């Protein structure tokens with residue numbers, strides 16, 4: 001070591017040593033930059049630039065050697081053999097090119113070390129060939145240890161230089177590599193120079209063809225200029241490559257950021273970079289993620305293993321958000337070559353929307369979207385399950401079918417939004433009244449059902465039905481018109497009322513039908529004989545639908561006469577249905593069915609038109625009383641319909657009397673009032689039918705524009721037997737007098753009843769005593785002349 005130091009300090013011109021080191025460093029940096037340039041090139045165009053890199057390095061080694069030789073002053077005449085000097089340059093270029101070629105073999109780290117060692121070998125070959133070209137007037141002696149050391153230094157440092165320089169494309173890696181290469185060349189040179197000792201020998205003459213040292217200096221200067229030029233080219237190339245790489249990187253980043261999916265570039269499990277979409281998924285910034293381990297974001301090690309083991313295959317995993325929550329994602333990995341190194345790109349797709357949609361679909365498949373209750377499908381499944389369980393255990397199961405009475409009116413009168421709101425409110429109230437193990441489902445428009453498992457006593461189910469009915473009374477009617485609806489409930493038990501689901505549903509439905517027909521807003525248990533009645537009712541409803549078209553209806557007329565004179569004032573029109581198989585079906589049977597099914601609208605229109613057409617043909621201006629049901633009165637445009645019929649038939653409105661019951665008013669008082677006012681404004685009169693049986697409310701008589709009160713026939717017929725009935729008749733007659741409204745008594749069958757009415761001041765009557773309802777042809781004389789209809793009463797004056 002000391003020998004080498006002595007050699008540098010005492011035998012060399014240090015300024016030239018510094019210049020040699022500078023040229024060497026410049027050549028090394030040029031070589032490293034050119035090597036990286038070669039790496040970035042297509043394989044095809046690599047050869048040329050590999051040659052340029054080999055030339056720059058070979059020339060650099062050569063120039064370093066000869067500048068250092070110029071710095072060497074053994075105080076003897078020296079010169080250089082031309083051929084060997086040229087060979088040393090060629091050897092330096094060729095061996096460096098060979099070493100670089102090995103080092104650039106793709107994918108092998110060992111090849112970089114081997115290539116670097118070959119470059120180190122080139123340095124040694126060049127040096128010792130150069131020394132062979134060295135002529136001096138003396139003899140050279142070599143220290144074998146230092147020679148070996150010089151070769152090892154060149155080889156080892158050369159290997160390390162190339163390996164480090166090519167490890168990464170960072171400036172640090174490049175500079176370190178270049179410094180190591182400089183060190184390899186310089187350390188080799190000066191160690192080798194330390195190994196040589198010259199013994200002056202005046203007998204040895206320098207050959208005449210040898211280049212003198214000053215010529216060598218010129219040659220070295222030229223070579224150094226070549227190195228400078230190559231270095232400049234390498235710099236330009238490097239800057240250009242960097243700019244391109246930056247642009248390319250920016251383009252790639254823009255492209256990946258535009259992707260909706262998250263993209264992660266990984267070297268092994270280390271994240272190199274990510275795009276904006278991925279950063280968004282994690283809630284962090286792009287810069288915060290680069291350099292981290294993939295495990296920080298995809299915690300499931302097995303999933304990561306599968307991901308890399310099966311490139312191109314989508315796998316579902318969980319991604320950790322910056323806040324620690326886990327998101328469902330789909331991952332696909334693809335291997336790519338990035339910066340000549342194998343990498344993986346992982347596409348990350350957010351599955352939250354898909355999962356939500358799937359959950360939504362699953363929910364919709366089993367739930368009613370409006371109320372959130374179970375739907376028919378999930379109800380059927382549960383019922384089947386419960387039936388199987390109860391069948392095995394022998395316990396009882398109850399099924400409650402609920403139906404809203406009057407729900408159609410809510411939709412018609414208040415709109416569908418109000419109807420929907422009402423259904424939601426009802427679902428909420430019913431749900432809160434039920435226990436955990438009971439299931440409420442919405443089976444259709446206004447149909448709900450409740451499954452009650454493990455029924456110990458049917459009376460408990462009755463109590464539950466009452467609770468449900470009561471719970472609906474609590475609904476605040478400000479937003480939803482609950483006063484228009486009530487709920488009817490039908491209850492059937494398994495296994496006593498049915499042997500399977502279909503039969504159980506049918507039994508509960510039958511009980512529901514009964515509840516609806518027997519007052520609504522109530523509940524009924526299934527009874528064995530209900531089925532036949534319901535079938536009967538449904539069959540009638542079916543036949544009613546075609547009754548008008550089949551001409552099965554006709555009208556009968558019943559006279560209404562003055563009590564004192566018997567003079568006829570008009571007729572009440574009554575509908576008759578002659579069923580092709582059953583014969584005459586009483587209105588008390590089919591009118592409620594027509595009302596419930598809505599058929600009354602068509603039927604009522606037919607009655608009104610026929611009655612008006614008939615009355616318009618009468619010679620005398622008698623009144624015609626037409627019964628109008630609640631459904632008609634509250635239907636859209638009823639008053640307009642009546643006006644059109646009057647126009648069509650030509651009947652003066654004053655001759656038409658519409659008979660309504662109090663129940664029709666109570667159903668929807670506002671709408672009823674509006675319609676009645678319109679009818680009144682047309683000149684039509686209104687009679688309050690069946691008075692005394694329903695609400696018999698004075699306020700109704702006051703609030704609605706009524707022209708006549710009709711006392712129900714049940715009171716008239718009991719007037720002699722039941723003192724209470726007589727009192728009611730008197731009270732109604734008093735009410736009429738007080739309000740200034742005429743009162744007509746219905747169902748007068750005997751002269752005693754008539755006498756009573758006469759005595760009590762009732763002015764008008766109707767009943768079998770005056771005439772049974774009959775086809776109008778039977779009353780022809782009454783229509784043309786003022787014939788009194790009461791021939792049986794001798795007390796009465798016959799009026800002409």
Ligand SMILES: Nc1nc2c(ncn2[C@@H]2O[C@@H]3COP(=O)(O)O[C@H]4[C@@H](O)[C@H](n5cnc6c(=O)[nH]c(N)nc65)O[C@@H]4COP(=O)(O)O[C@H]3[C@H]2O)c(=O)[nH]1
Pocket residue numbers: 558573574575586587588591604607627628629659689690713746747748749766767768769773
């Ligand atoms: N025992 C007895 N009965 C008498 C006597 N005088 C009349 N009647 C019966 O009493 C009912 C009077 O009709 P209502 O109270 O309007 O009661 C009617 C009415 O509410 C309804 N109805 C009949 N036709 C129509 C119609 O065209 N439209 C509507 N909406 N309802 C109708 O059907 C109900 C029953 O009608 P009907 O069976 O025809 O029964 C009629 C009539 O035949 C009597 O002296 N003794």
